[in-house]
Amino acid sequence: xxxxxxxxxxxxxxxxxxxxxxxxxxxxxxxxxxxxxxxxxxxxxxxxxxxxxxxxxxxxxxxxxxxxxxxxxxxxxxxxxxxxxxxxxxxxxxxxxxxxxxxxxxxxxxxxxxxxxxxxxxxxxxxxxxxxxxxxxxxxxxxxxxxxxxxxxxxxxxxxxxxxxxxxxxxxxxxxxxxxxxxxxxxxxxxxxxxxxxxxxxxxxxxxxxxxxxxxxxxxxxxxxxxxxxxxxxxxxxxxxxxxxxxxxxxxxxxxxxxxxxxxxxxxxxxxxxxxxxxxxxxxxxxxxxxxxxxxxxxxxxxxxxxxxxxxxxxxxxxxxxxxxxxxxxxxxxxxxxxxxxxxxxxxxxxxxxxxxxx
Amino acid sequence: xxxxxxxxxxxxxxxxxxxxxxxxxxxxxxxxxxxxxxxxxxxxxxxxxxxxxxxxxxxxxxx
Numbered sequence: 517x518x519x520x521x522x523x524x525x526x527x528x529x530x531x532x533x534x535x536x537x538x539x540x541x542x543x544x545x546x547x548x549x550x551x552x553x554x555x556x557x558x559x560x561x562x563x564x565x566x567x568x569x570x571x572x573x574x575x576x577x578x579x580x581x582x583x584x585x586x587x588x589x590x591x592x593x594x595x596x597x598x599x600x601x602x603x604x605x606x607x608x609x610x611x612x613x614x615x616x617x618x619x620x621x622x623x624x625x626x627x628x629x630x631x632x633x634x635x636x637x638x639x640x641x642x643x644x645x646x647x648x649x650x651x652x653x654x655x656x657x658x659x660x661x662x663x664x665x666x667x668x669x670x671x672x673x674x675x676x677x678x679x680x681x682x683x684x685x686x687x688x689x690x691x692x693x694x695x696x697x698x699x700x701x702x703x704x705x706x707x708x709x710x711x712x713x714x715x716x717x718x719x720x721x722x723x724x725x726x727x728x729x730x731x732x733x734x735x736x737x738x739x740x741x742x743x744x745x746x747x748x749x750x751x752x753x754x755x756x757x758x759x760x761x762x763x764x765x766x767x768x769x770x771x772x773x774x775x776x777x778x779x780x781x782x783x784x785x786x787x788x789x790x791x792x793x794x795x796x797x798x799x800x801x802x803x804x805x806x807x808x809x810x811x812x813x814x815x816x817x818x819x820x821x822x823x824x825x826x827x828x829x830x831x832x833x834x835x836x837x838x839x840x841x842x843x844x845x846x847x848x849x850x851x852x853x854x855x856x857x858x859x860x861x862x863x864x865x866x867x868x869x870x871x872x873x874x875x
Numbered sequence: 876x877x878x879x880x881x882x883x884x885x886x887x888x889x890x891x892x893x894x895x896x897x898x899x900x901x902x903x904x905x906x907x908x909x910x911x912x913x914x915x916x917x918x919x920x921x922x923x924x925x926x927x928x929x930x931x932x933x934x935x936x937x938x
């Protein structure tokens with residue numbers, strides 16, 4: 517966040533998660549190697565290098581499929597949110613596994629000639645016009661470069677310096693990397709390995725990733741279209757418009773909810789200590805849905821990465837300096853009313869108190 | 876995410892998902908046919924031990 521940077525913001529959850537990631541990768545590689553040795557026993561034995569290459573390559577591809585499923589899965593089911601919280605470490609682990617795959621492959625296939633392995637990689641096969649003999653290695657190299665770019669800029673230092681929109685756009689390149697990797701596998705490994713199960717597995721991964729993104733996206737699209745049926749009333753000040761957005765009973769204590777008014781961005785409502793506050797739904801960090809978070813230690817806490825803001829003024833607690841837009845809010849009887857005009861980020865707004873007999 | 880980001884994201888996957896699937900199917904359909912037994916035996920050395928005039932193709936090492 518804004519208060520300074522540390523190399524990795526470790527905490528207990530992240531340590532456990534990272535241990536699971538490293539352990540999972542080690543177990544996968546070990547099992548792949550053991551099963552591979554059994555399946556490819558003499559006289560059809562394959563070298564350890566090829567087996568290691570396949571183990572690392574399939575591991576990286578599997579991890580990328582998992583990473584791409586986490587985002588939409590977290591939108592569809594809140595139980596996946598902890599995975600989202602730790603996704604960046606999984607991304608860096610994926611890059612390292614893919615890098616190991618590339619190093620072994622380049623060394624094994626291009627490391628024994630009298631030209632540089634990288635020159636050999638780029639020039640040994642130029643059949644760009646043929647699908648079955650396409651230089652699929654180039655696709656893998658391009659995907660690896662994108663993964664490197666993402667791993668190198670995954671730290672909040674880059675997020676802060678590039679700005680959230682630019683950083684987010686940069687990291688959308690993961691979808692390009694995914695497309696390149698699918699084609700790397702399809703034009704490389706699947707050209708010689710004819711088992712229908714392998715092709716089916718790759719296809720199932722692509723369909724799962726695409727479907728999850730589309731289902732989550734369409735659900736959000738419908739949610740955006742489901743605007744709050746608002747009855748407007750004039751305020752006490754000129755230009756003030758109050759919109760009825762629901763009952764106080766719709767918001768659980770220490771929790772949030774979201775409303776959509778017209779074509780504007782979603783507004784997040786929070787109920788804490790018998791008061792209602794309203795802020796923008798978009799977290800200043802990576803645009804997480806604040807209204808789906810909860811109040812922890814008196815602060816709105818983003819469900820994605822845990823960034824916090826005070827409900828009354830939309831400011832992060834010291835020493836942090838992030839701010840989000842706030843909205844004027846009032847409670848009339850049991851109804852919550854909002855002035856849909858956003859106030860400048862960090863503007864203090866008196867929370868609307870719920871009458872004692874209505875709490 | 877903002878409303879425009881959500882919309883953009885959905886459109887992206889509406890285009891990218893089918894594109895990747897089509898690419899995968901095209902690559903699979905372009906696979907060279909598996910050599911049949913008769914093709915394999917036609918390039919095997921004859922019983923008299925003389926090498927065939929045309930050598931069998933060199934199989935490229937692929938991962």
